[in-house]
Amino acid sequence: MxxxxxxxxxxxxxxxxxxxxxxxxxxxxxxxxxxxxxxxxxxxxxxxxxxxxxxxxxxxxxxxxxxxxxxxxxxxxxxxxxxxxxxxxxxxxxxxxxxxxxxxxxxxxxxxxxxxxxxxxxxxxxxxxxxxxxxxxxxxxxxxxxxxxxxxxxxxxxxxxxxxxxxxxxxxxNVYGPNEYHKGDMKSVVAKSYPVAAKGETVRLFKSHHPEFADGGQLRDFxxxxxxxxxxxxxxxxxxxxxxxxxxTGKARSFADLVRAVFSALGREPQIEYIDMPENLRDRYQYYTQAxxxxxxxxxxxxAFLSLEDGVADYVKRYLSQMDPYR
Known part of the structure; x- marks a missing residue:
């Protein structure tokens, strides 16, 4: 057992x-x-x-x-x-x-x-x-x-x-994939952005409050x-x-890359807007992770590990876009 x-x-x-x-x-x-x-x-x-x-x-x-x-x-x-x-x-x-x-x-x-x-x-x-x-x-x-x-x-x-x-x-x-739907605010940005992107609307990401990172350029190992x-x-x-x-994966990618991958999996042009990060998160926010x-x-x-684009496309096409998104 x-x-x-x-x-x-x-x-x-x-x-x-x-x-x-x-x-x-x-x-x-x-x-x-x-x-x-x-x-x-x-x-x-x-x-x-x-x-x-x-x-x-x-x-x-x-x-x-x-x-x-x-x-x-x-x-x-x-x-x-x-x-x-x-x-x-x-x-x-x-x-x-x-x-x-x-x-x-x-x-x-x-x-x-x-x-x-x-x-x-x-x-x-x-x-x-x-x-x-x-x-x-x-x-x-x-x-x-x-x-x-x-x-x-x-x-x-x-x-x-x-x-x-x-x-x-x-x-x-930063793990993403099926069966994360119960996690609320702790869901991956893929799961959060998919329903917005699927409707052809604009996905919102946090602005950067660090001089070395562009808006949406905050990096994670997804x-x-x-x-x-x-x-x-x-x-x-x-x-x-x-x-x-x-x-x-050993390869850091930006949140903007992640959202663009969601739009790409849907066959849509990316639409991204950047909004201020809540002040209570700014002093404990990670701008970069890479295993x-x-x-x-x-x-x-x-x-080999899946690339960001391949992993997101698999998640979107096999799960998020289906009537039954569960594994």
């Missing part, structure tokens, strides 16, 4: 779909659905169980002879969430409980870290997992800090011998969720690979 926490969410539900396609056997999801259409992210899947997070450890104990691997995608992922106690309870304390359970029971463990751990990027985007290198990072928000706190703790535990038989943390950069799933599938097939790894991908390639991952 493979267990996916956060399996009703964006990346988690895409992973569940891929695992089912790979015929891995039983899949259990640990998550809550809440209200709304989030259930549609899993509506096409066959599942062995759907477990509330509060019952997760009890479920694992009851099924420890069957559980072979945990993909821990569950988290409070909003970068604007203000309840730090809630963030720590989910992103650090619960994650640490899963780490120790996997270490005790010799179960493989792959978890979601985040590029938000890099803060404003002034210290670079190298996935150096040494304690000294991690200590230099300064996340800009409580979400990024909670992920960084967990990264630092498990590196220490692993160095002391308290670790699962395989473990990997993935620092996801990565398709398909590539993220491919990396996680590869980790499942390579149990000897351990460590914290960046997960982006350093050499550690993952050195570990043996050699599959």
């Amino acid at each position: 493979i267990v996916v926490t956060g399996g009703t969410g964006f990346i988690g539900s895409n992973l569940v779909a891929a695992l089912e396609e790979q015929e891995v056997g039983e899949i259990a999801v640990v998550d809550s659905f809440g209200v709304g259409d989030r259930w549609k992210n899993l509506a096409k899947r066959e599942l062995a169980a759907v477990v509330a997070p509060s019952a997760c450890i009890d479920y694992l104990n009851a099924n420890k002879q069957k559980v072979e691997m945990i993909f821990h995608m569950g988290a409070i992922s909003s970068t604007t969430e203000q309840d730090v106690d809630l963030i720590i309870a989910n992103n650090f304390t619960f994650s640490l409980a899963l780490w120790h359970w996997c270490a005790r029971n010799q179960v493989r463990f792959v978890y979601a870290s985040s590029a938000a751990t890099y803060g404003d990027g002034s210290r670079g985007f190298r996935d150096d997992q040494t304690p000294d290198a991690l200590a230099q990072l300064r996340p800009l928000n409580a979400y990024g800090w909670s992920k960084h706190l967990f990264d630092r703790r498990i590196i220490r535990l692993a160095s002391e011998g308290t670790k699962p038989p395989q473990w990997a943390g993935l620092k996801f950069f 990565v398709s969720v398909n590539d993220c799933v491919n990396v996680m599938s590869w980790l499942r097939e390579h149990s000897d690979v351990n460590g914290i790894f960046n997960l982006g 350093e991908m050499s550690r993952l390639t050195q570990a043996g991952y050699d599959r």
Whole structure:
């Protein structure tokens, strides 16, 4: 059995779909659905169980002879969430409980870290997992800090011998793709701009408030969720690979490029207007992210990543433009 926490969410539900396609056997999801259409992210899947997070450890104990691997995608992922106690309870304390359970029971463990751990990027985007290198990072928000706190703790535990038989943390950069529709303001700019562009209207992007970046020229490492799933599938097939790894494309592109790719996928000329960024975001806004991908390639991952244009076109044509946009 493979267990996916956060399996009703964006990346988690895409992973569940891929695992089912790979015929891995039983899949259990640990998550809550809440209200709304989030259930549609899993509506096409066959599942062995759907477990509330509060019952997760009890479920694992009851099924420890069957559980072979945990993909821990569950988290409070909003970068604007203000309840730090809630963030720590989910992103650090619960994650640490899963780490120790996997270490005790010799179960493989792959978890979601985040590029938000890099803060404003002034210290670079190298996935150096040494304690000294991690200590230099300064996340800009409580979400990024909670992920960084967990990264630092498990590196220490692993160095002391308290670790699962395989473990990997993935620092996801700016992920886009199907099943992100429940995320509200945290949806990708692709998902936000598509309905506007599809109606032939003007897409709005933030102006730059940094002298080195033009309006719309703010840069991100945009990565398709398909590539993220491919990396996680590869980790499942390579149990000897351990460590914290960046997960982006290694190529920063602008928000203007992203929106132009949406218009191109629709066969339309781009229409973009630039508006002021809210003042409360300006002092903690990242103007540039780009994953350093050499550690993952050195570990043996050699599959090419989708270009921005190809990834956005796939998302628009196979999902966003369809009556059923879910994977």
